[in-house]
Amino acid sequence: MHTLQEAARLAGKILTEGYHKAGGIDFERKGSSDFVTHYDQAAEHAIIDTIQRAHPEVGFLGEETGVTPSRSSDLTVIIDPLDGTNNFLHRVPHFSVSIAVRQGATLTQGLVYHPLLDEMLWAVRGQGAYQGSRRLPILSARPLNEMLVGTCLPYHHKGDCMTSQRQLSALMPHVAGIRSPGSAALEIAYAGMGRFDAFWSQGAELELWDIAAGIVIAREAGCQVSDLAGHDAPTEWNSLLIAHPERHGILRSLLNE
Structure with missing residues (x-):
């Protein structure tokens, strides 16, 4: 985990520089509404380089670089170097x-x-979830009518x-x-921290790199994930x-009505 945190901070430094950069940010279109900047490409390369130096045997699945097979390991590092690109571009x-x-x-x-x-949220399977060095407590459930729920919504014909x-309308x-x-x-x-009481997505098209890290954190913080x-372990995370x-x-029943 120390290596992952080092890699994340290095990538974060690159992104922060880009966010505060004066003037417009150059970007190229990947699709109708997907944008990639040279900052997220640089951030992903920084993450891979940092991890490869410490663990040359692992493979990678990156949003920008795709699949890099492992040399001699069943470990794959899944990377989204900039989750929230549209927010980044619009400051x-x-x-x-x-x-x-x-x-x-x-x-x-x-x-x-x-x-x-400078907020680091992390978790290791079976060892709990953390905000920095503080272990996140297992929270009690709020009543349904007090719950704040997060989601991702489709946009620009991307998704359902x-x-x-x-x-x-159901929720x-x-x-x-x-x-x-x-x-x-x-x-x-x-959702694991309790800032949201739940999160769901089905209409939006989320890739594994969008959700994988958050799933580990939420589970270790006591949430149920499916x-x-x-x-709880589908072949494809379509929802x-x-x-x-x-x-x-009750949330699953409402969403499936």
């Missing part, structure tokens, strides 16, 4: 560095770093808008609020629900 101060480790098919480590706040609209009468700040990795980690069919075990079932 909204809500984005993160997300790094997870998968051993075989099992997610074992997760780290989400908010560079502007009708599903998201239906699910929003809105029952909860205290719904938020979509724009960095899934942070929102999922925040897809909306109730599977996601994270909540306190006492609220997971």
